[in-house]
Amino acid sequence: MTVSRQRTSAVPADAAPLPARAVIEDIQDAFRHGDYARIAARYDDDVDWLFYGPPTIFPEIGHRRGKIAVFQAFEALNTKYRFDRHVTEWLIADGDCGASIADVTLVQRASGRTIRCRIASFFRVRDGRVVEYRGFVDSFNAAEQVLGRELPV
């Protein structure tokens, strides 16, 4: 997957900006179809992106600034995991912000382990593009699923 700094043609330059709900729905639909060019078109070049999780288990996530860095993270995740299922359970939007809960299943390519988790997302949208993202998962549980064992406490 390669993302250039040029805006993709998925969103015409003269199109009216979509509201937050439509932007999030488009991203989630594109994600389900593996259409990363369409996702890229919905992220601002300077997006402030943060998915909370332990860097020891998930070095691909954490804080990223800019679309290129975010898509490098997506690429790294795709190298390690195959996304099998993404079902949006909640989606609410209000002005330029939206939030969702997705039921996600992925497969760790190296081990074949199936990881199932719920991902909570908060988006801030400007001019039809995501300028800020915050992602949450029960990272303790996700880490145990990735490691294939319980974490000692």
Added chain:
Amino acid sequence: MAESVSHAAVHELYDAYERRDFERVAAQIHDDINWVIYAPVSVFPFAGPRRGRKDVMEVMARIAESYALLRYKREIVIVEDDRAAVMSDVSFKQRATERMLRFRIANFLRFQDGRIIEFREFINSFDVAEQVLGHELRT
């Protein structure tokens, strides 16, 4: 069409929680609430699913017993129809150890008859567990 909840009602609920007015909070909780905090019960015994106001108020009491709330700053509040989502920057002090905990918390709420009928809470549970335990988790 789903009934709507107002921004003011959501802020009022969080204001009550912040000032530890649990009577006021309880009045906003539906008798049959479906509640989940996604976090490990081995570290947070009050986490996991609960059903009904009584059990949920017990959860809040257990959290308050173990942790003193220092700050609950709402950063994003989204309200649409009968639902709300709130992301906050929170600080607690673990009473037993005086450890300070700071993390972001994400809440999703659905209202029915003016009260919360569904609640989901997310935190970076790996990081918060390390803060609570006072050491890094061995992976």
